[in-house]
Amino acid sequence: xxxxxxxxxxxxxxxxxxxxxxxxxxxxxxxxxxxxxxxxxxxxxxxxxxxxxxxxxxxxxxxxxxxxxxxxxxxxxxxxxxxxxxxxxxxxxxxxxxxxxxxxxxxxxxxxxxxxxxxxxxxxxxxxxxxx
Numbered sequence: 001x002x003x004x005x006x007x008x009x010x011x012x013x014x015x016x017x018x019x020x021x022x023x024x025x026x027x028x029x030x031x032x033x034x035x036x037x038x039x040x041x042x043x044x045x046x047x048x049x050x051x052x053x054x055x056x057x058x059x060x061x062x063x064x065x066x067x068x069x070x071x072x073x074x075x076x077x078x079x080x081x082x083x084x085x086x087x088x089x090x091x092x093x094x095x096x097x098x099x100x101x102x103x104x105x106x107x108x109x110x111x112x113x114x115x116x117x118x119x120x121x122x123x124x125x126x127x128x129x130x131x132x
Contacts, residue, residue, distance in 0.1 A: 010035070010125040014107050020044065020053075020119035024111035027121055029063045032094050033104045036127025039091040040108045045118040049081030053119065055088045056109045061102045071097065071106060085112075 014027030032038045044053040057071040071092065077085035090108075097103045110119045 008126065008128075010128060012123045012125075013120070014040075014123050015042075015110055015119065015121040017118050017120040019116055020110040021112045021115045021117035024054075024109050025119070026058070026065075026109045027107040029060055029065055029105040029107045030123045030125075031063070031105050032097070032123070032125055034129040035094050035125035036129070037091060037093050038106065038123055038125045039089055040106070040121055040123055042088040042090075042108060042110055042121040043119065044077075044079070044085050044110070044112050046082050046084050047079035047112060047114050047117055049079070051079050051085070051112060051114040051117075053077045053079070053085040053088060053110070053112045055090065055121070057090055057092070058107050058109060059097050059103045060105045060107070063105055065105075065107070067101075067103070069098075069103075 056074040059071040060068040079085035
């Protein structure tokens with residue numbers, strides 16, 4: 001019998017909806033060691049034409065962000081006037097983390113080059129080792 005998506009995947013909000021334009025926002029750290037793959041999904045609200053949403057994945061050794069460093073290059077999305085930028089989806093395999101140096105957690109930094117604009121991000125973990 002097929003499982004529900006909510007049973008096969010784990011969803012965590014790492015950046016609840018908030019202003020990501022006045023200053024970049026770093027999300028909470030999520031352990032991805034028990035997931036084979038994960039994706040970060042990010043969204044921003046309506047912006048002025050040509051404003052850019054930037055999402056940078058980061059990896060760390062624990063939930064406090066110890067030793068945080070970038071995980072790949074930033075991903076951007078450009079908005080059209082009065083409309084939100086396209087959603088940003090970044091998928092990675094857990095083995096892309098620096099495991100040999102103890103990196104187990106991920107987050108994202110969201111920013112948009114326009115003041116007082118809302119953004120949010122989620123981590124979706126799949127191919128989990130331990131699924132109820």
